[in-house]
Amino acid sequence: MLQLLYTAIFSEMLLILTLVFKTPLRKLVIISLDRVKRGRGPIVVSTVGATLVVVLSSSLYSMAKIQQRILEAGILNPTDQVLMSNHMLEASLMGFLLFLSLMIDRLHHYIRELRLLRKAMEAIKKQSRSFEDGKNGNTEELKALTEEIATLKSKIKTLESECEAKGHEAKSLETEVEAHKKQSEGFLMEYDRLLEDNQSLRSQLQALDSSLQSS
Numbered sequence: 001m002l003q004l005l006y007t008a009i010f011s012e013m014l015l016i017l018t019l020v021f022k023t024p025l026r027k028l029v030i031i032s033l034d035r036v037k038r039g040r041g042p043i044v045v046s047t048v049g050a051t052l053v054v055v056l057s058s059s060l061y062s063m064a065k066i067q068q069r070i071l072e073a074g075i076l077n078p079t080d081q082v083l084m085s086n087h088m089l090e091a092s093l094m095g096f097l098l099f100l101s102l103m104i105d106r107l108h109h110y111i112r113e114l115r116l117l118r119k120a121m122e123a124i125k126k127q128s129r130s131f132e133d134g135k136n137g138n139t140e141e142l143k144a145l146t147e148e149i150a151t152l153k154s155k156i157k158t159l160e161s162e163c164e165a166k167g168h169e170a171k172s173l174e175t176e177v178e179a180h181k182k183q184s185e186g187f188l189m190e191y192d193r194l195l196e197d198n199q200s201l202r203s204q205l206q207a208l209d210s211s212l213q214s215s
Contacts, residue, residue, distance in 0.1 A: 005093040012100040019107045033108045049101065052094050059091040 018029050036045065066084045070077075 001090060005097060009093060009097055012104060015104055030111060052098055056091055056094040059087045063087045
């Protein structure tokens with residue numbers, strides 16, 4: 001019984017050291033504990049723990065009976081002394097074994113929680129990186145759009161200046177057309193006057209011819 005308890009205690013102590021320090025065996029131990037906690041594993045562990053509690057209660061009850069017998073007799077027998085020390089040692093080892101089992105369970109639970117938190121933190125970091133990359137891409141797109149808008153504005157300004165120049169040219173052409181129109185009107189008036197003069201001169205010539213013929 002004592003050899004079995006010592007073996008179990010040293011095994012649990014080695015398991016705790018494996019869980020505490022980051023070694024290549026740690027992952028294997030965690031995987032094996034995960035498998036133990038699935039299926040019928042918790043039932044087996046609970047059964048073993050309940051058995052240890054019952055045996056511990058039996059040892060404590062035997063110690064209480066021996067103590068009562070010693071108090072009633074007033075004399076400590078060597079047999080009672082050996083039984084008392086044996087039961088006390090077994091009870092101490094079983095209590096320590098249960099404590100180590102609880103410690104292993106809590107360590108495994110906290111390690112799993114820590115792994116889940118690390119995975120969640122990595123996922124959040126990846127999301128933040130992707131968001132930052134998207135933001136950088138959006139800033140580059142915004143820069144390109146602003147540059148394109150600036151080029152378009154400069155093109156619009158040049159077109160406006162060209163339109164203004166064309167408008168000034170059109171106005172100057174209109175003034176030239178008006179001047180040519182006025183000049184052509186003057187030429188037409190002069191032509192009409194010359195026609196009238198020519199007509200009057202013809203009439204005068206005809207009058208002279210007729211007078212000469214009559215004389």
